[in-house]
Every structure is written in structure tokens, then in C-alpha cells.
Amino acid sequence: MFYRENGQFKTSYRADQQILPIRQDRLLMAGLLVVAYLVVPWVASDYLLRAIILPFLILSLAAIGLNLLVGYCGQISLGHAAFMAVGAYAAYNLAVRVPGMNFLLVLLLAGVCAALVGALFGIPSLRIKGLYLAVATLAAQFFIDWMFARVKWFTNYASSGSVSTATVELFGWKIETPAEKYLFLLSVVSVLALAAKNLVRSHIGRSWMATRDMDVAAEVIGIRPVYAKLTAFAVSAFYVGVAGALWGFMHLGAWEPAAFGINVSLNLLFMIIIGGMGSILGSFFGAFFITVLPILLAQVPAMLGFNLSVETGSHLELMIFGALIVFFLIVEPHGLARLWAIGKEKLRLWPFPH
Amino acid sequence: MKLTGKLKLLAAAAVAAGVLASVVPQGPAYAQSKAVAKEQYFPVLVYRTGAYAPNGVPFANGYVDYLKLVNARGGINGVKLVFDECETGYATDRGVECYERMKGRNGGATVFQPLSTGITFALTDKAPGDKIPLITAGYGRADTQDGMVFKWNFPLTGTYWVAADILIQHLGKKEGGLDRLKGKKIALVYHDSPYGKEPIPLLEERSKMHGFELLQIPVTAPGVEQKSAWLQVRQARPDYVLLWGWGVMNSAALKEAQATGYPRDKMYGVWWAGAEPDVKDVGEGAKGYNALALQHGAEPNSKVAKDILRDVHGKGQGTGPKEEVGQVLYMRGLTAAMFAVEGVRRAQERYGKGKVMSAEQARWGYENLALDQKKLDGLGFAGVLRPISTSCADHMGSAWARIHTWDGAKWNFTSDWLQADDQIIKPMVKASAAKYAGEKKIAPRTVADCQA
Structure with missing residues (x-):
């Protein structure tokens, strides 16, 4: 009834090709942004911001990055936490060695470093495909883990290999309180998510998708696989590298190489599988599912008044979380983003299904 | 009409998610009970699951049992203790989440003891902002001994x-x-x-x-x-x-x-x-x-272990199995809890006996701990611990072991x-702490701040 596009005529190509072609969607998105910018910082408690929303936003960005590579270009990677680590350590080194550098520039350069490393480790993808490539990307994970744990220069000769960051300052604005961090992150994530959305709609994104669907055919129609695959690796690693730098500076504050271990790589992969491969929106859903849900589940028994011991609670959390993963994958193997799309289709007909 | 079935599931899932989401914002409700707190709140970060559980469980049991013992002995000058546990699984991110969740509860957390070097590093970064002390008895960063830089860290009894x-x-x-x-x-x-x-x-x-x-x-x-x-x-x-x-x-x-x-x-x-x-x-x-x-070993014959068996386990209040009382890690948890409690007792000497101490006041207590042998013997730690006294410059208090x-x-x-050997460790601590202060751009404390 409310979600209909009757009477909304597209009179130009521009109007036809916009990201959100339906007016209701545009209103929803605008409303969401207004709430996110104007309401959330005032309403949300410190706990909600620091423990739930900040990690959710950063990991959404990382999931977008991985989705560009896996979902759009079809190259599986098990080494993306390593590119997060590259971003984080690059940002740390820039901040420590070049005092007074603008943090946005730090973020950008951290992303570029990660992109270079990502492209380097993307080279095997030109020869190896599918699961074999996934195994090859593990090399990135282990090599980079090893490098940051052993090469002391990267950690500025910290005695135990753990680094810590100073408060971030941007044009004289000290980003200290959770609300300030939230606003900064929200801006970075919104801009980068919009860029990603546009990138996948451009000719670059189309060349990635063609490579994903069938690389031989893509080559035949004139797409250079070297270029498509390496740009996908580089752009993906750029996003993940920026997310890594934000994870270090905005969320952790102090970290060790173990913070970017193989389990983070796997978590990122689960995020896009559950959220929806080849969908920017799905990256957000997936990040929500993997990061926020376990924390909520851990608190449900206490909220409902059950007095469980912590170990029972923690076991229960794992069991329910596992069951939910299986449930969602059975109901919709294409991820939560697909469920969202189906829901929207249904809503168009509602309440008259004929 | 297969899709409708799916949609119902979707709707059910969405409702469930909505319920979950409405649950979370109740976080700050804990903070609002601040004004009425009559009890000293000790959050307990534990790991009773995961790869490190065999070691985490006895520590947690010892920690909680000691808090129960203090309550059985009448609290800290009459102030009862409340505590609850949060499972970290030794994972840094979960530990930080637990910290954020617990710090505002029951009128505010007194002190955190993460029992994980990774979580300690992460919380060292956050504690000064929240003004909550951290006790890392026998673990954590070695340079946090320097109280002039690390105002909120207390690696009591050893690094x-x-x-x-x-x-x-x-x-x-x-x-x-x-x-x-x-x-x-x-x-x-x-x-x-x-x-x-x-x-x-x-x-x-x-x-x-x-x-x-x-x-x-x-x-x-x-x-x-x-x-x-x-x-x-x-x-x-x-x-x-x-x-x-x-x-x-x-x-x-x-x-x-x-x-x-x-x-x-x-x-x-x-x-x-x-x-x-x-x-x-x-x-x-x-x-x-x-x-x-770390000073103590397995101490099943110490007075404090016997007190726990009598006053906590004897009344069916014991947290773990009876046999574990007096084991090494159990004693480690117990002494860690003792430090947490004694710091508050010390703070009460200055800020008012029988009052609930804020985390900031408790910090003063931890910085001015004066546990001489007589006090330790009175608490039942005769033969278990040696005297510990901290100061502004030295947040460790003692450097003895067997x-x-x-x-x-x-x-x-x-x-x-x-x-x-202080002559070796002191300069290293100073240098490392100074480097940390430089990286974090924090100014060391002044002498006046020490006396405050």
C-alpha cells in the first residue's frame, strides 16, 4: 500500500540509473541518515556506542571491502585480516614517525599501503582459481602475521610487540568521546560505502562481475583479467586496510598482531556469506549478525531474569548463534540481503497479493 | 506459495531481532542506580570456557570466594560487597565489551582485574578516561610499575x-x-x-x-x-x-x-x-x-584457606569444588581479590570509614597500600605473603618471589x-614508561598530583 512506485515516472537516464530508484527507498535512506547523525549520538549510551556500534561500523567497512573481492570479483580470500593488519600498522607507523600528520591522510595512506600489499598477494589469482586461491591467500595471512610479530621496526621496537595509539586529532578536533568517534566513523563509512556502491555500478565493477561469472567469456568480450583481478584485490585491500586502521585507532587503542589473526579473516568471510555476497547492504547485515548478535545473546538470559552461571550462558550463546547461522543459510542461502530484497518485493503487493 | 513461508520466518526473525535490540539500550539503566548504591561493586572478568578455562576457573573461584568471605566477615567496615561475573574467554574484544558493560553497574565499578595481558593492554588505554583503576597482580605491562606515567595501573607484587x-x-x-x-x-x-x-x-x-x-x-x-x-x-x-x-x-x-x-x-x-x-x-x-x-604457592594450610572452608564452603556458599581451595591458582585469585578489597579499606581510612568508595577514591587506596605483616597475618595470610606497600612512584609494592x-x-x-634487582629494573621501567608517555602524548604526573 505504502511501498508502491505508481506514478513515479523516470524521464531521464539519470533518474533511471540512480542508486535508489524508488522514492520511498530514498526517504527511508534519508531518514536513516538523519537518525544516525542527529538522534543516535544523543540517545545511545556509551556502552552501546563503544561496545556495539563502533565495532559494527568498522567491521561493516571491512566486510564491504571483502565483498568487493569475493562477492563481486569471485576471488576467495582467507587473508583479509592480514590486510587489516597492514592498514593498522601502516597508520600506526605514520602517526608515530610523522608527527602532526592529518589523520584523514594517515587513513588514506594506510589504505594505499594495504592496497599495494593486496595487489601483490593478488598476483597468484592470475594463475590459481577457486579453493586453491583461498589456500594461496592464507600465505598472506601467515606471512603478515609473522612479519608484524617479528620485525620490530613495524612496532617501533615495543618491548612486547604491542602498540598503542595516541588520541586522534583532526583539524584541532580531538576525537575522544564515543559519540565523536561514532560521528567520525559514520562519515568515513558512509562516504566509502557510497563510493563502493558506485564503483560496482561502474565499468570497473562490471568487469569484476564479468570475471566472476565466467573469466574466459569476460576475456573474449575484451576485459583484461589481469587488470580486473588486480584492481579488485587492490580496492578490496584498500577498504579493509582503512577498516584495520580504524579498528586500531578508534576501537582498540592498543593492539598486538593477534588482533588480526586468521579467525578475523574467517569472521569477515562469514559476514559476507551470511549477509549476502555481491551486495553492499548485505555487508552491513552480515557485520551486524556476526559482531552484534553474540553480544546480545550473551545478555538475553540475564535480561529475562534467568540466573545462569557465566559458563552456561556462554555455551548457550554459542549454541544459539550456531543454530541461527544454519537457520538463515537454510532459509536463504543467498544471505540476509536477499531476504531483504524478497521482503521488499512482498511489501509492494501487500496487502493485496494479486 | 513457498515464499510466504519464508516471509513468515523472516518476520519472526525480524521480531526476534527487534526484541534483542530493545533489550540493549537498557545498559544505561544500571548507571542510573548510582545515587542509591550502598554497596561496593566489584566486577569480575572471568574465563570459564575456552582454551584457558582450566586455569581461569580456579582463579575466578578464588576471587569470588574471597569476596564472599569478606561479606561473611561483615564487609569492609560494614560496607557489603556486590559482584558479578562476565565471561571473556581470554579474548581481548570480549574483555573490552565486558568492561564497557560492567563499568557503570551498581553505582560504578571499583576496580578491574582482567587476568589477561591482551585485555590489560586494551584497558590500560581506556581506564584513565573512565577513571577506573586496574589491578594486574603478577601480569600486564612491566612498565606500568611507574605510577608517574601509569596513574591507573597497579601490577601489584610483581611484573x-x-x-x-x-x-x-x-x-x-x-x-x-x-x-x-x-x-x-x-x-x-x-x-x-x-x-x-x-x-x-x-x-x-x-x-x-x-x-x-x-x-x-x-x-x-x-x-x-x-x-x-x-x-x-x-x-x-x-x-x-x-x-x-x-x-x-x-x-x-x-x-x-x-x-x-x-x-x-x-x-x-x-x-x-x-x-x-x-x-x-x-x-x-x-x-x-x-x-x-608469586609470593604464595599452594597454601591449603593457610588460615585464610581454612576460613574460606569454614565460612564460605561450610555454609554451602562455595563457588567451586572444596578440593580446589588452597591450590595455586585459587590462591592467586584469592590474593588478587584481597588486594582489591584492602585498597578500598585503605581508601576508607582517608575518605570515611563505612562509606562506599568511588573508583577514584579506591585508586588512592591502591596507591597507598600499606599491608604490613601484622595486617596480613590478621587477614589470614601469614606465611603466604610478605608486606606490600605502594607509592606514587612504585605501583608494584613488592618484588619478592620464591x-x-x-x-x-x-x-x-x-x-x-x-x-x-631494582638497579636493573628501575631504569628499564623508567625508559619504557617514558617512551609510552611520548607515544601517547601524555604528560607525567606532577608531584602535587601525587600528594592529592
Whole structure:
């Protein structure tokens, strides 16, 4: 009834090709942004911001990055936490060695470093495909883990290999309180998510998708696989590298190489599988599912008044979380983003299904 | 109409998610009860699940049992204690989430004790902003001993630099003088994490001083697989092996040593590698294995352990099994809780007896701890601990430890009390803390701030 596009005529190509072609969607998105910018910082408690929303936003960005590579270009990677680590350590080194550098520039350069490393480790993808490539990307994970744990220069000769960051300052604005961090992150994530959305709609994104669907055919129609695959690796690693730098500076504050271990790589992969491969929106859903849900589940028994011991609670959390993963994958193997799309289709007909 | 079925599921899932989401914003409700708090709140970060649970559980039980004992004894000058647990699974991100969740509860957390070097590093960053002290008794960053830079950290009774220093001193004594260590080979088999790497600077310093060769052999966490590490040990044949492990890594190392034929009596563990869960499975195979004791060892005969059995377990309030009372890690948790409580008691002497102390007031208590032998004896810690007194410049309070040895059935003390050498550690702490202050752009505290 409310979600209909009757009477909304597209009179130009521009109007036809916009990201959100339906007016209701545009209103929803605008409303969401207004709430996110104007309401959330005032309403949300410190706990909600620091423990739930900040990690959710950063990991959404990382999931977008991985989705560009896996979902759009079809190259599986098990080494993306390593590119997060590259971003984080690059940002740390820039901040420590070049005092007074603008943090946005730090973020950008951290992303570029990660992109270079990502492209380097993307080279095997030109020869190896599918699961074999996934195994090859593990090399990135282990090599980079090893490098940051052993090469002391990267950690500025910290005695135990753990680094810590100073408060971030941007044009004289000290980003200290959770609300300030939230606003900064929200801006970075919104801009980068919009860029990603546009990138996948451009000719670059189309060349990635063609490579994903069938690389031989893509080559035949004139797409250079070297270029498509390496740009996908580089752009993906750029996003993940920026997310890594934000994870270090905005969320952790102090970290060790173990913070970017193989389990983070796997978590990122689960995020896009559950959220929806080849969908920017799905990256957000997936990040929500993997990061926020376990924390909520851990608190449900206490909220409902059950007095469980912590170990029972923690076991229960794992069991329910596992069951939910299986449930969602059975109901919709294409991820939560697909469920969202189906829901929207249904809503168009509602309440008259004929 | 298969899709409608799916849609119903979707709707159900959405409702469930909505319920979950509405649950979360109740977080701040805890904070609002601040004004009416009549009890001192101690959040307890535990890990009762995961790879490190065998060691985490007795520590947590000891911690909670002591808080129960204080309540049974009438609280801190009449102020009752409240506490609740949060499961971290030894994971840094979950630990930080627990901290955020608990810090505002019940009128505000008094002090946090993460029992994880990773979580300690992360919280060291957050505690000054929230004005909540951290006690890291026997773990955490070694340089946090410097209270002039680390205002909110309290590595009471020892850091890993103290541990490494005492171990080298002990080895020197065994050889008949520290100069006899010249030309010897000492291997450090360590958990490849900040925890395991923490002693390396001190060992390097000592190796330069005495001319022994230091082999660094990392073991990837959690440390179940150590074949390659022990192959290195077998090839290098070090005179001594220092074991810096935690959890399953310790028993795995002992089994590997047994398989490689490395003599266990040449192996020395840090105080987190010297408890019952580490050697129990190996049993006879671990006979002769030595470990540092962070002042206390297994103390089933101490007065405080007997008090717990009588006043807590005797009333059916015990947290864990009875047999565990007095074991090494149980005692570790118990003493950690004692420090937390005694700091508050000390703060009450200044800010008003019988009042609930804020975290900031408690911090003053931890900085001015004066636990002399008489007080410790009164608390039931006679023979368990030595006097501890902290100050602005020294947040550690004491640098003594002993060595105990596993005889196949129990831990026995096999050395005198040893004190770490301040002349080596002090300059290193100063330098490291100054570097941290530089990186974080924090100004060291002034003398006036110390007296406040």
C-alpha cells in the first residue's frame, strides 16, 4: 500500500540509473541518515556506542571491502585480516614517525599501503582459481602475521610487540568521546560505502562481475583479467586496510598482531556469506549478525531474569548463534540481503497479493 | 506459495531481532542506580570456557570466594560487597565489551582485574578516561610499575621483568654465582603473545651483563602444537629452559620435554606456569619441574584457606569444588581479590570509614597500600605473603618471589625468598614508561598530583 512506485515516472537516464530508484527507498535512506547523525549520538549510551556500534561500523567497512573481492570479483580470500593488519600498522607507523600528520591522510595512506600489499598477494589469482586461491591467500595471512610479530621496526621496537595509539586529532578536533568517534566513523563509512556502491555500478565493477561469472567469456568480450583481478584485490585491500586502521585507532587503542589473526579473516568471510555476497547492504547485515548478535545473546538470559552461571550462558550463546547461522543459510542461502530484497518485493503487493 | 513461508520466518526473525535490540539500550539503566548504591561493586572478568578455562576457573573461584568471605566477615567496615561475573574467554574484544558493560553497574565499578595481558593492554588505554583503576597482580605491562606515567595501573607484587630477573638470579645461585652463567645457554620457550614477549627485554639485558646466550623459541597460541619448538631445544641443548606458557601450553611443554628427554629439573616456569592444572595431567613426568611462586604457592594450610572452608564452603556458599581451595591458582585469585578489597579499606581510612568508595577514591587506596605483616597475618595470610606497600612512584609494592618444585603430587617450596634487582629494573621501567608517555602524548604526573 505504502511501498508502491505508481506514478513515479523516470524521464531521464539519470533518474533511471540512480542508486535508489524508488522514492520511498530514498526517504527511508534519508531518514536513516538523519537518525544516525542527529538522534543516535544523543540517545545511545556509551556502552552501546563503544561496545556495539563502533565495532559494527568498522567491521561493516571491512566486510564491504571483502565483498568487493569475493562477492563481486569471485576471488576467495582467507587473508583479509592480514590486510587489516597492514592498514593498522601502516597508520600506526605514520602517526608515530610523522608527527602532526592529518589523520584523514594517515587513513588514506594506510589504505594505499594495504592496497599495494593486496595487489601483490593478488598476483597468484592470475594463475590459481577457486579453493586453491583461498589456500594461496592464507600465505598472506601467515606471512603478515609473522612479519608484524617479528620485525620490530613495524612496532617501533615495543618491548612486547604491542602498540598503542595516541588520541586522534583532526583539524584541532580531538576525537575522544564515543559519540565523536561514532560521528567520525559514520562519515568515513558512509562516504566509502557510497563510493563502493558506485564503483560496482561502474565499468570497473562490471568487469569484476564479468570475471566472476565466467573469466574466459569476460576475456573474449575484451576485459583484461589481469587488470580486473588486480584492481579488485587492490580496492578490496584498500577498504579493509582503512577498516584495520580504524579498528586500531578508534576501537582498540592498543593492539598486538593477534588482533588480526586468521579467525578475523574467517569472521569477515562469514559476514559476507551470511549477509549476502555481491551486495553492499548485505555487508552491513552480515557485520551486524556476526559482531552484534553474540553480544546480545550473551545478555538475553540475564535480561529475562534467568540466573545462569557465566559458563552456561556462554555455551548457550554459542549454541544459539550456531543454530541461527544454519537457520538463515537454510532459509536463504543467498544471505540476509536477499531476504531483504524478497521482503521488499512482498511489501509492494501487500496487502493485496494479486 | 513457498515464499510466504519464508516471509513468515523472516518476520519472526525480524521480531526476534527487534526484541534483542530493545533489550540493549537498557545498559544505561544500571548507571542510573548510582545515587542509591550502598554497596561496593566489584566486577569480575572471568574465563570459564575456552582454551584457558582450566586455569581461569580456579582463579575466578578464588576471587569470588574471597569476596564472599569478606561479606561473611561483615564487609569492609560494614560496607557489603556486590559482584558479578562476565565471561571473556581470554579474548581481548570480549574483555573490552565486558568492561564497557560492567563499568557503570551498581553505582560504578571499583576496580578491574582482567587476568589477561591482551585485555590489560586494551584497558590500560581506556581506564584513565573512565577513571577506573586496574589491578594486574603478577601480569600486564612491566612498565606500568611507574605510577608517574601509569596513574591507573597497579601490577601489584610483581611484573614479568621481576619474574625474569628472579629466575636468572636463582639460576646464578645454583651455578654458584651469577658470573658462572657466562657461556651458558638459556632458552626461553614462550607463548607468542605480548604475555610471552614481555620478559625478553630484561633477559636480553641480563644476558649482556652475564654473558649467557639467550635462545628465543616462540610457541604459537594456544600452544598445543610444540613439536618444532622442542626440536629446537633438542638441537640447541640449552642448560636451562624458561617456560613462559599459559593454559594448555604448559602441560603440552612438559609432555614434549618428557618425549624429548629434556630434564624437567632444568625447566623453570613463570608463576603462570606453575600451578596444579599445568602438571596434573603429566603427573610423575613433571617431577622435578620448577616454577616461580608469586609470593604464595599452594597454601591449603593457610588460615585464610581454612576460613574460606569454614565460612564460605561450610555454609554451602562455595563457588567451586572444596578440593580446589588452597591450590595455586585459587590462591592467586584469592590474593588478587584481597588486594582489591584492602585498597578500598585503605581508601576508607582517608575518605570515611563505612562509606562506599568511588573508583577514584579506591585508586588512592591502591596507591597507598600499606599491608604490613601484622595486617596480613590478621587477614589470614601469614606465611603466604610478605608486606606490600605502594607509592606514587612504585605501583608494584613488592618484588619478592620464591621457587617451588613439583614432586609428582604437590608443589613444595625449594628456595628462599628472592628479590628482583631494582638497579636493573628501575631504569628499564623508567625508559619504557617514558617512551609510552611520548607515544601517547601524555604528560607525567606532577608531584602535587601525587600528594592529592
